[in-house]
Amino acid sequence: MGVPLKQQIGLGMYILGKKLRREKRYPLVLMLEPLFRCNLACSGCGKIDYPDHILDKRISVQEAMDAIDECGAPVVSIAGGEPLIHKEMPQIVEGYIRKKKYIYLCTNALLLKKRIKDYTPSPYLTFSIHLDGNRDRHDASVCQDGVFERAIDAVRLAREKGFRVTVNCTLFQGESPQEVAEFFDHVNTLGIEGVTVAPGFSYERAPQQQVFLQRKGSKELFRDIFRLGKGRGWAFNHSSLYLDFIAGNQNYACTAWGNPTRNVFGWQKPCYLLVGEGYAPTFEALIEDTDWDNYGVGRNAKCGNCMVHCGFEATAVNDAFANPLKALRVSIRGPRTSGPMAPEQPFIYDNPDSQSVELTVETDSQDRSERVA
Template sequence: MGVPLRQQIRVGAYIVKQRLRRNERYPLVLMLEPLFRCNLACPGCGKIDYPDHILNRRLSVDEAVGAAEECGAPMVSIAGGEPLIHKEMGEIVAELVKRKKFVYLCTNALLLEKKIDLFEPSPYLTFSIHLDGLGEHHDRAVDQKGVFDKTVQAIKLVKSKGFRVNINSTLFDNASADDAIALFDFATELGVEGITVSPGYAYERAPDQQHFFTRQKTKNFFREIFAKQKAKGAKYAFSQSPLFLDFLAGNQEYRCTPWGNPTRNVFGWQRPCYLLNEGYVSTFRELMEETEWEAYGTGNYEKCADCMVHCGYEATAVQDMVKNPLKGLKVALKGIRTEGPMAPEINLENQRPAEYVFDRLVSQADKPGSKAEAGASDAA
């Protein structure tokens, strides 16, 4: 099972509670970035393009734990950058686990052997290890030879010590459906508990701009993957809701809910989402109440045009699962539909043009006591 039953029950109860309170916007997963520094420079990543003095910043233990408490989401995804570079990561994770947050520690695994003794196995802790392909394919994705072998070695080590392991795979259009199936087969043979899969997001500052999917290509690609999976009778423990996977195959008409995965990093609360940096505010309440959410999302903003990424749409799918459990159960039992008409695509005619504000935001956020606020509040 890609998502533990304990987690399914807790998250389902949390959503029901929010619905009973008539809360229209609420977080499911806190995207916590305690640093931007990384020991890799992946060509498809737009997260590490900062000057050194910013890459050297860190959230303290109190700031990281405080963000989780302020936000209240039942799950915390610790990303970056590479979280294991943070000298206090063991303490951050321990404090979050103590509060019974479901923690997904995202890592490229290069430091896992050195750092593993900082952590203790827990049903609330999952190592989410990046694995974007087999052998040379993964090494090309991270732009460094030998990383695949080190990653596999780390997965085996972590498994042997009793930790729960998830692989996190970002797919680009230079991969084939056969490549994806081979990766999922390999991960299943390794005994990982879950597989998180997502199309790559077109970061505007990523070095490689040639291999991002369009929405139509994403749908066709995932239909091919699921068709091949069905043909061979394979079972994969995807750590995502069946309806999100159904969405990737073009069968669900969803809008993104960026507030479902709010981001807290070294600058503050990032608006509007983990993928798109258009400003910062000081508090979670400001993020939720003052962000002009309607200015973002596919059909609303050019930068969002091709996005189908899990941190934008998984929350939508999970809420739909809770609201319409029979629909979710049907997809889970019958599998993903891979033929026939797709759900209508979102019209892009009225989307506002992209604004390129990165340099201004970094300059503003780098001033002591200032908030890098821009984006929707200025442009909408």
């Protein structure tokens, strides 16, 4: 199914307007993190290690509306933490729908059955359900048995009630392409619009050589998966050129300002993945005061293995705008799964460690399981 045509046209008109006004940096998706508290404690989570007084903070309805008015993005991804824990989430969603913003409400789905009555189906609202693979893989990923089944039940319930639904999946090296293919087959039978997929982001810095190997490993994994997927009719919630990028066929630089993050600390520099780079008080200050040239693959050791959509989907969309025939070709044929890969962005720093920045955000050594809401 993929992204509905009306939404694609709306996004296209927005980009065209920005290009005609010659705006250099503009957002496509606001990443709203309205709280960091969660009801799971996944091993790979980079969001729940804050002390309780920070986990108890919430972005208010007014702050959520101000964030979208400030940046003007046509799409909002509401993440966290677990957004369904936020007591004012229905009002935030309602406010964004009134503003005709396309909302992806990202959830681990544990609370969806209980809270779904607080929401009304709308072309502007999509539940994006976190599922990292088949039962064993997902339950291991979220460190709790039974979560996969509850998430699948939530997908079915949301579809029965007429909501738009996508599945949000993160893959890591060492995955079995065959198992991922079976997982994509399964979720595509559930009436979802598509799968949002990305290679997992490692928060550890790596030496240059290892970075290349990690990136190559991710691209080979996606080539293997897409090769298996030919003719199986999978729908993805991405532009065709982003899929081509993660399969190693595009040499893209990061467009981090395309997916700005507003959370309980302010506007996070430069993206939701990097901690310790500081916060801006307003969207305008984020755009003006962030040293964007200091970020991206080859420019900053922390970015070395990043191929995540928050940095590269906006690059791919801009490329599709500039080269529509290329985008159409990839869309019809699918990403290329053999032959040479596109070269990497050049590394322009000498010593990866020289870029290291100490964490400035408070964390806490409390056991993760004790944080669960």
